[in-house]
Amino acid sequence: MSRLLDIKNLAVNYGAVNALKQVSLHVDTNEIVTIIGGNGAGKSTMMRALSGIEKSTGSIAFGGQDLTAVSAHKRVGLGIAHVPEGRQVFPDQTVFDNLMLGAFLRKESPAELAPEIDSCFAMFPRLKERRDQYAGTLSGGEQQMLAICRALMSKPRILMLDEPSLGLAPLIVAEIFKIIKSLKERGMTILLVEQMANQALAISDRAYVLEVGSIVMEGTGQELLASERVREAYLGKH
Ligand code: ATP
DSSP: OOEEEEEEEEEEEETTEEEEEEEEEEEETTOEEEEEOOTTSSHHHHHHHHHTSSOOEEEEEETTEEOTTOOHHHHHHHTEEEEOTTOOOOTTSBHHHHHHHHTTTOOSOHHHHHHHHHHHHHHOHHHHHTTTSBGGGSOHHHHHHHHHHHHHTTOOSEEEEEOTTTTOOHHHHHHHHHHHHHHHHTTOEEEEEESSHHHHHHHOSEEEEEETTEEEEEEEHHHHHHOHHHHHHHSSOO
């Protein structure tokens, strides 16, 4: 396995608030790595720093390339796809148009992209049925699927998902995690941020615990699932 993402001493300050403090972590090709942490731990801040929409210090290497001076726009082109918290699909565009917008940086014509849209629809039949429906009328789970699909249309090398389970019913959450696992089986590399750690850890190769801006634990998904500290703080078990 090769190192795809290598973060060293990443820090983000909002005025006097140190939202991220010298965070170092890595993601290898084809891994699922999860960052777990409670409200305000800095998870979303970290994702925003990685996609380049938040200013940070420290170093981020992606595929061996230093990203420090690379704009958010160019990072998408390099293969970093970010599905933000709350999904943020374009509500007044159809499912199909949302998917096409995901490919906005690519050079292929709509006709050349059609097979990829088809393979997205094969993975998410519920989206296929709703191809011409406005995204704003989809259920929360369907919007999350669309946000994931749209990110895949940029042909990423890493898919970063910020709390994909947020606000979804348990059955839908289970479906989303199944999809994430199947993306790994198809070769994708995934960096996941989650507050509800149970199912995320179950599908993760490795995980880190982020507390008030610092990594306080790391291990395999199974190790963290078994950890008393993690169980008490993040799994609702005592
Ligand atoms: P949640 O799951 O609640 O979104 P999180 O782990 O994603 O939490 P962040 O949103 O990254 O946490 O926030 C980390 C800290 O930085 C919090 O204390 C938050 O209040 C602060 N913060 C985030 N964005 C800003 C901002 N734009 N300006 C000032 N402070 C911010």
